[in-house]
Amino acid sequence: MAAPPELAEPTTTVKTEPVISVRRLWKVFGPKAERVPGSPELSALSRRELMDKTGCTAAVRGIDFDIAPGEVFVVMGLSGSGKSTLVRCLTRLIEPTAGEMVFEGEDILAADPRRLRELRRSKFSMVFQHFGLLPHRRVIDNVCYGLEIRGVRKADRLERAQEVIDLVGLGGCERSYPDQLSGGMQQRVGLARALAGDPDVLLFDEPFSALDPLIRRDMQNEVIRLHREVGKTMVFITHDLSEALKLGDRILIMRDGKAVQSGTGEELVGAPADDYVRDFVRDVPRADVLTLKWIMRPARPDDVLDGPEFGPHVVVREAVRAVLAADRPVKVVRDGELLGVVGHEEILASVAGEG
Amino acid sequence: MTRDKWVRAVRQKVWISAVAAALALSGCGGAKIGETSSQGGSGNCGEFKIAINPWVGYEANAAVLAYVAEKELGCKVTKKDLKEEVAWQGFGTGEVDAVVENWGHDDLKKKYIDEQKTAVSAGSTGVQGQIGWYVPPWLAKEHPDITDWNNLNKYADLFKTSESGDKGQLLDGDPSFVTNDESLVKNLNLNYKVVYGGSETALIQAFRQAEQNKTPVIGYFYSPQWLFAEIELVKVKLPPYTAGCDADPEKIACDYPDYDLDKIVAKKFADANGPAFQLVKNFQWTNDDQNLVAKYIAEEKMSPDAAAKKWVDANADKVKAWLPATS
Amino acid sequence: MTALALPRVLARRPSRGVLLIAALAAFLVLWVVLRGLHTLSLGASQLTPLHHAVNDFNDALGAGRNTNPLFLYFFNEIRLVVDEFVTFVQAVIAQPAFGRPVPLIGWLGVVAIVGYVSYAVANWRVALPAAAGFAFLGLQGLWQESMDTLALTLSAVVIALLFSLPLGIWAGLSDRFNRLITPVLDFMQTMPTFVYLAPLTLIFLIGPASATIATIVYAAPPAIRFTAHGIRSAPHDTVEASESLGATRRQTLVKVLLPAAKRTIVLGINQTIMAALSMVTIAALIDAPGLGKTVVKALQTLDVGTAFNAGLAIVVMAIVLDRVTTAAGARAERARLDTRPTSTLVRRVVLIVGGALTLVAVWFSTTYLWAAEFPPDVSVGPAIAQAATTVTDWVQTNLSPVTGGIKDVVTLVLIDPLQMLLTESPWWLLAALVVAVSALIGSARAALVSAACLLLLVGTGLWADAMATLASTIVATAIVMALGVVVGVWMGRNQMVDRVLRPGLDAGQTMPAFVYLVPFLALFGASRFTAIVAAVVFAAPVAIKVVADGIRSVSPTTVEAATAAGSSTWQLITKVQLPMARHALTLATNQGLIYVLSMVVVGGLVGAGALGYDVVAGFSQAQLYGKGLAAGVAIVLLGVMLDRLTQAAARRSQ
Structure with missing residues (x-):
């Protein structure tokens, strides 16, 4: 389906000052990895060719993105796409091979170990796929851990830990050990630990992929709620498209270390950049994601243009009933200007998952 | 929860009764340490460090000496279980005062007495040592001529084992002693193969079983040895020893020399000339004496101390002669 | 010879089994021709300059x-x-x-x-x-x-x-x-x-x-x-x-x-x-x-x-x-x-x-x-001692005719031929064979290690003794593995048997070897076989436990699938459980070898002769000190060589 070009403009760059700005980020594993990003010849090779030729694996290849304050930025890809490496590069848990990373105006790559620790202690926090809890510590001591290594006084850190434990709904489990809790509860501990330090940015590395589907949904809702309540900037890694669409303000799709497409959920579904993305989004219930602007057609001369009016950002699903109830096409209007119309045909095609 | 309570109750009861018992005992606690000091003897002997080489005859000497030193001279005797070479090393480091039965060991004498000057000889023990080839008594009775080396080839078939192939087996190898047996077999043109048993235990076991089951065995052995109290092993005659016939190890064709078993002491120990040294120097007895005490220890499984006591009590006059004149 | 021919042969890549047989055949032919040459044997009281130097x-x-x-x-x-x-x-x-x-x-x-x-x-x-x-x-x-x-x-x-x-x-x-x-x-x-x-x-x-x-x-x-x-x-x-x-x-x-x-x-x-x-x-x-x-x-x-x-x-x-x-x-x-x-x-x-x-x-x-x-x-000590003595006496009196026969057969069929092959071969021929075998069943690296160890063995001056010890070690390890497989499979398949046998195995391992030397001497006399039995008693528990654990860790799903396909118990063991526990088997061989080698010296006390006796005698006699030390090093060299070889073979089997 062809969306109107002026509406499908890329949203990679944000208008406000970004919290995190990443440019040409590379991570290559292997011998003499640093020569790869700089060489136009090597960096153009596919992963396999690079492996055969140099013995190096390029996990992240020249990624660019900006993240706006308060945004939920999702990086999505299948396993091996480099997404987990990418998120670790942000706090240099994995040292990037080349590129620029600016956080709140500060060059992260230039930070010395001490400064880096400070950043990790106060600005970033991460939630891990397999929780990464300390099995020998009780829940409350796990949550305290970040504060403890910062040197916060015991009474203060216990108080703060109790706050976040209550915030993530773990009240009553403070004295338990991690392996006495279900997976979902353990990840709440991980979440609480990340929140305890009151960071500016929360990084999630596939936090819910190890959980059962029902619990996963609960936890996703929990993140949405937390995001509303605390309004942190979040970077969220997932391989699950529906999770990405549910949580992400914007989504970056990665494949073999490269960015394939970046944009809002409806942009990905409405205008896949290539067959890979198209394949990805095929099974997405389009009506839930797309807005009217994606399915409207230009008004034809024979259209009767006195039907109901909708804005272009109304989700299709919400307009179905109205469109089907009307005996003439619905007008899509922005600021009084007629952008297009949506008739029975378009709505049905969209709901049926075609076109 | 109930189980816990129960356990707790039981524990408390146990503790209470234990405490009660403890208190009761402390009232009539029995002999206190230090009250019953039984350190006999008098004198200013001090510490006497005696090496124990690993054979029972040696231990018999040491047991009697230690017993007398403790009871008569009031020494504090320390026994150290050591192999010979290691014991001789101990003279220099001050860890050993005396070796009370020495079998020749001209190499060690040269090294420690002549070169390093850490040791001196303290005279004979009165015991005569013999090394040689032995057969069990039943075999000597059945084949009287077997005890002459000239006839050994005739009986070689008798001594075949899985280890010697088609030759006769000459069981060797208490690793502590020098053996000339390979040269002897070669130079006497014997149709035998030397098999290394590797320990005194292996030799004794072999002779004991041979006598019990009337199986043939011939092997390297030595006397005095406590086993002689149990089995009268018979020595095989080899070409007689003459001075210097064993000079070249490759060409030896004669019997082992008889050893006048002697005592070696640390030079410092001798120079101090304390009562313990006097005792060691005066100590002399016979093969029979030693075999008797060895038998107490090895056969009757008495402790060395008890064995020594038994012999000392029965031989007070002999012991008296060893004691330093002043005490 | 075989080692030199190897690279060319490898280029054509025939199967390893064929190569192995070829190498062995070449060795045997040459052995017959060259038997008794360059055997580097050394008498019991003979010393090399190295031994003298160590003494000094x-x-x-x-x-x-x-x-x-x-x-x-x-x-x-x-x-x-x-x-x-x-x-x-x-x-x-x-x-x-x-x-x-x-x-x-x-x-x-x-x-x-x-x-x-x-x-x-x-x-x-x-x-x-x-x-x-x-x-x-x-x-x-x-x-x-x-x-x-x-x-x-x-x-x-x-x-x-x-x-x-x-x-x-x-x-x-x-x-x-x-x-x-x-x-x-x-x-x-x-x-x-x-x-x-x-x-x-x-x-x-x-x-x-x-x-x-x-x-x-x-x-x-x-x-x-x-x-x-x-x-x-x-x-x-x-x-x-x-x-x-x-x-x-x-x-x-x-x-x-x-x-x-x-x-x-x-x-x-x-x-x-x-x-x-x-x-x-x-x-x-x-x-x-x-x-x-x-x-x-x-x-x-x-x-x-x-x-x-x-x-x-x-x-x-x-x-x-x-x-x-x-x-x-x-x-x-x-x-x-x-x-x-x-x-x-x-x-x-x-x-x-x-x-x-x-x-x-x-x-x-x-x-x-x-x-x-x-x-x-x-x-209660005397009572325990008395009981142990009674049992030992009974065993000694009643079993020694049988055990003597076993000893003779094993010695004649296994130990003597193998020892003859190893000790009467020219040293370089045998070394070449070992290096070739290391390359074939292990890796190039293992072959290098073997070559280095063999040369150093020659350097110790105790080549012949080392080969005699190697022969006994191989026989002992073979017996250990036979026991390990039989008992290990039994234990691995049957929880009850495991529970009954395991404490006994543990205790057997902790009991110092010296304790059972005397009964063994009574049963088998002072001989190489006695030393082998002592080594087997010490090493078998480890091998058995490793095999049992390996059998038990075979995925139950696979066993279930094989049973569902109608396998008999024998088929199940030979076609599923043992092949799948192959890694455990090689590990057991490795551990068995190491444990057997650590008993070489104890074997020297009961008639094994060779390196074990050299160490024991060197430990007791000043003149033999250097030789004993060299024998100790030779044992280590054998150990390193066999360890690396079995480990490489184990990696290959994975």
């Missing part, structure tokens, strides 16, 4: 002990410190000291402390048997000997842990150091325990101090390995989480890695204690006091009963130490799951009251004679 070096060392600065300021200092420490520990529990006729703490105090500590680190189900076990040592009439053994073991363990834990942590954190230390540890563990003793007496003289030092050397590797392993296998996520929160390396180590590795480290300490105990026993040969000495001395008069009684005491002590440390490792897990406040309270009360009572018991044992010296009139 030994003499020079002995002469310079009090003048050489290396001794004055290094070895003598080490010896002094260790000696002080051991003497102190002995004074506390084992030997009369501080002007008293008895040790500081008597039997009542020690039993109380054992019980209390066991309760503190584990629970009462461990504490009661532990205390009872120690009381049993007294009942055996071996209190003082046991305490000497315990004192030496504990001293060695404490000192070993002082440096092996930091080294283990270092190896856990640094890949480079880990790579550096792993081969050193391999070497330390492959080296037969006996071989340490002679060089150590050279440097540290005889007695408790050098026994302790030998024990430290032997016992430290497990603690280093396990600590490094524990740190390395800490969950990666957790470590990363800690880093992501801004922890320093030190904070991550102390707060994440060490707690996570705690269980593994305790397991390593357990292994260290077990190793120390077995080494302290062997160190009786250099005048280490304790139970080992009782065993060794009893054997001088063929007193099997007394030796068994002391051996049993060692087994009892091993079981107690093992159970307590194992339970200590497991308790941390259980206790934290038990969050009920009542049980913690009970525990606390018991700990306080128990502590007070223990102090009372200790006070009694330092004050009153009855609590200091174990009452001699309640001894």
